Amino acid sequence: MLIVPCPNCGPRNSADLRYVGESRPRPDPNSTSTEEWRAYLYERANPAGMLRETWYCRSGCRRFFTLERDTVTNEFTNPPTPVAKLGKRP
Amino acid sequence: MAELPAFESPVSTPFVSSAGVPMEPGGPDAPLTLQDVSSTTKIIVRAGPGTDACRRLSTPFTTSRMEDGVLIVGQRPDEWTLLGQGTAIETVIDGLDRSGHVSVIDGTHSRAMFRLTGADAASVLEKLCSLDWNDHMTPDGAAVSGSVARVTCDIVRNDLDGTRCYLVSCDRSYGQYLFEVILDAGQEFGISPFADPAC
Numbered sequence: 001m002l003i004v005p006c007p008n009c010g011p012r013n014s015a016d017l018r019y020v021g022e023s024r025p026r027p028d029p030n031s032t033s034t035e036e037w038r039a040y041l042y043e044r045a046n047p048a049g050m051l052r053e054t055w056y057c058r059s060g061c062r063r064f065f066t067l068e069r070d071t072v073t074n075e076f077t078n079p080p081t082p083v084a085k086l087g088k089r090p
Numbered sequence: 091m092a093e094l095p096a097f098e099s100p101v102s103t104p105f106v107s108s109a110g111v112p113m114e115p116g117g118p119d120a121p122l123t124l125q126d127v128s129s130t131t132k133i134i135v136r137a138g139p140g141t142d143a144c145r146r147l148s149t150p151f152t153t154s155r156m157e158d159g160v161l162i163v164g165q166r167p168d169e170w171t172l173l174g175q176g177t178a179i180e181t182v183i184d185g186l187d188r189s190g191h192v193s194v195i196d197g198t199h200s201r202a203m204f205r206l207t208g209a210d211a212a213s214v215l216e217k218l219c220s221l222d223w224n225d226h227m228t229p230d231g232a233a234v235s236g237s238v239a240r241v242t243c244d245i246v247r248n249d250l251d252g253t254r255c256y257l258v259s260c261d262r263s264y265g266q267y268l269f270e271v272i273l274d275a276g277q278e279f280g281i282s283p284f285a286d287p288a289c
């Protein structure tokens with residue numbers, strides 16, 4: 001089971017989230033070439049190592065967020081401190 | 091707000107668990123109860139940061155508080171659910187400044203809600219949900235969202251007279267299934283179902 005650190009809700013079972021995909025900057029449609037646009041839409045780096053990716057917390061805060069994950073070990077680097085901070089309410 | 095038709099419960103009677111076991115309504119002294127409270131008025135307010143509505147509601151994300159008979163739940167970072175009855179909730183909504191990025195939606199008829207009450211309420215949820223129901227993680231007043239029996243639910247801990255109690259709400263179309271599956275999970279703890287008194 002993959003535990004995903006949601007920045008709002010804290011650690012969550014990946015079944016509570018949706019994997020959106022690799023996170024890359026969207027090229028400017030006014031200045032990019034057809035090849036670059038196609039590469040942005042369809043080509044993926046799919047590295048064996050660190051990958052910046054977008055997740056959607058569909059069962060919790062319903063927010064999109066970006067994390068860095070090692071695709072070999074499934075470890076997230078620098079997981080964010082959750083906003084919720086469950087158990088530390090005033 | 092416009093006048094809505096009479097409320098119709100999402101849960102049919104007689105009660106049957108998801109395993110097909112008939113469940114008889116229990117008395118007031120039952121150790122664990124599941125009551126359909128779907129007729130509770132549920133107002134969903136989204137308010138962007140910096141708006142007057144955001145400052146007015148102010149309940150932080152993952153917490154809830156009772157104000158003048160209305161339970162204000164910080165369900166998401168910029169979304170609050172107001173739970174209550176009658177004029178109390180109308181007073182809060184009418185007094186809300188809607189200028190800026192603010193939306194107010196009446197979710198009473200689109201959401202089912204159940205009240206799970208009893209010392210073993212957390213044990214029932216543990217069978218259906220991966221969230222931590224320990225006191226130090228979800229104390230009284232905690233508000234969380236997650237998957238319960240694979241249904242996305244909003245859950246608020248709202249203890250009554252010191253008895254552990256959870257308000258579980260989901261989309262109305264899942265109401266019957268969720269009610270039955272909670273009954274099934276609670277059978278080993280002696281759960282008793284109750285119908286919505288307003289229906």
